[in-house]
Amino acid sequence: MIWGRRALQHVKRFKRLPFQPEGLHRCMSAATQNLVVEMDGKSGVAVVKLNKPPVNSFNLEFLTEINILMEKLENDKSCRGLILTSNNNKIFSGGLDIMEMYNPQPDRLAEFWRTLQGMWLSLYGSRLATIAAINGHSPAGGCLTALSCDYRIMAPGFTIGLNETQLGIIPPFWFVESMINVTGQRQAEVCCQKGLMMTTEQAHSIGLVDDVVPGEAILERAHNEMKNWLKVPDFARQLTKRQIRKPTMDRLIAKRDEDIQNFVQFITKDSVQKAMGVYIDQLKNKAKK
Numbered sequence: 001m002i003w004g005r006r007a008l009q010h011v012k013r014f015k016r017l018p019f020q021p022e023g024l025h026r027c028m029s030a031a032t033q034n035l036v037v038e039m040d041g042k043s044g045v046a047v048v049k050l051n052k053p054p055v056n057s058f059n060l061e062f063l064t065e066i067n068i069l070m071e072k073l074e075n076d077k078s079c080r081g082l083i084l085t086s087n088n089n090k091i092f093s094g095g096l097d098i099m100e101m102y103n104p105q106p107d108r109l110a111e112f113w114r115t116l117q118g119m120w121l122s123l124y125g126s127r128l129a130t131i132a133a134i135n136g137h138s139p140a141g142g143c144l145t146a147l148s149c150d151y152r153i154m155a156p157g158f159t160i161g162l163n164e165t166q167l168g169i170i171p172p173f174w175f176v177e178s179m180i181n182v183t184g185q186r187q188a189e190v191c192c193q194k195g196l197m198m199t200t201e202q203a204h205s206i207g208l209v210d211d212v213v214p215g216e217a218i219l220e221r222a223h224n225e226m227k228n229w230l231k232v233p234d235f236a237r238q239l240t241k242r243q244i245r246k247p248t249m250d251r252l253i254a255k256r257d258e259d260i261q262n263f264v265q266f267i268t269k270d271s272v273q274k275a276m277g278v279y280i281d282q283l284k285n286k287a288k289k
């Protein structure tokens with residue numbers, strides 16, 4: 001994993017915390033500010049709850065926390081599975097923190113994007129069996145996070161999708177490929193081009209979501225499904241996953257710097273900044289009503 005300077009500062013800070021792999025069997029809810037982690041030492045399943053109010057949006061610091069946690073779980077031999085969910089029963093994740101992209105400092109913007117790439121690479125390529133228990137809305141970067149898991153269970157009454165085009169933004173190729181790899185080319189063409197935010201049922205009907213379960217039962221269902229995944233010998237499951245996902249990951253690894261440059265150039269355009277300002281005003285005004 002390649003870390004930026006700011007991310008490394010965080011790694012050092014977190015290393016000083018009493019959060020070590022050997023301590024994983026205890027409750028680790030104090031591990032980081034924005035993540036609640038519960039490790040079941042017996043099953044080897046970690047439940048990670050996104051816990052960054054108000055909407056679990058991903059800023060540089062939050063992405064860094066997630067990357068550090070992923071690294072620790074990957075290195076913990078007793079950990080075999082990861083259930084990713086939200087501590088907020090209405091919003092899984094609001095996606096990328098829009099404030100990171102508004103009037104940005106180019107260096108921080110580049111670091112933000114590299115850290116997001118790192119999060120996607122570690123979750124998409126994880127050796128762990130990963131299940132997203134989507135217990136709330138999940139636009140854009142929230143949808144990408146769910147798409148990076150092996151299995152998705154969603155509660156009814158919410159929306160999910162890669163809605164970037166609706167905001168005048170082009171979803172990067174690795175967002176789109178993540179969608180293609182889950183739903184197939186045709187469905188991905190329609191929902192990515194139109195920037196569709198789909199209801200849980202619509203997402204289920206195109207295979208974006210594997211299972212629909214009421215919010216109050218979602219974690220139990222995720223644990224039961226995890227048992228099925230963990231019946232397969234880890235080594236066979238992991239190498240099969242790697243075989244299937246490697247071409248997509250390799251494309252990003254080969255173009256990582258170019259992808260960052262494209263992102264920074266695009267986001268810092270006057271026209272994009274203007275549109276972003278209007279969108280932020282709309283969000284804030286909606287929140288006030």
Ligand SMILES: CCCCCCCCCCC/C=C/C(=O)SCCNC(=O)CCNC(=O)[C@H](O)C(C)(C)COP(=O)(O)OP(=O)(O)OC[C@H]1O[C@@H](n2cnc3c(N)ncnc32)[C@H](O)[C@@H]1OP(=O)(O)O
Pocket residue numbers: 054055057090091093094095096097098099137139140141142164167169170171172262263266267283284285286287288
């Ligand atoms: C070759 C060319 C290459 C070009 C490459 C370009 C690549 C660019 C790629 C960029 C990819 C972007 C991915 C993203 O994820 S962008 C973010 C998309 N997310 C959204 O649009 C979500 C917006 N939010 C919502 O829809 C709702 O807030 C939500 C459904 C999540 C929750 O609704 P609810 O009613 O419960 O809450 P509020 O709307 O009242 O919001 C509460 C407060 O939270 C703030 N908020 C919401 N979302 C975000 C966010 N994403 N980032 C930061 N802040 C957010 C909202 O403003 C409210 O704040 P205040 O209380 O302070 O007003």
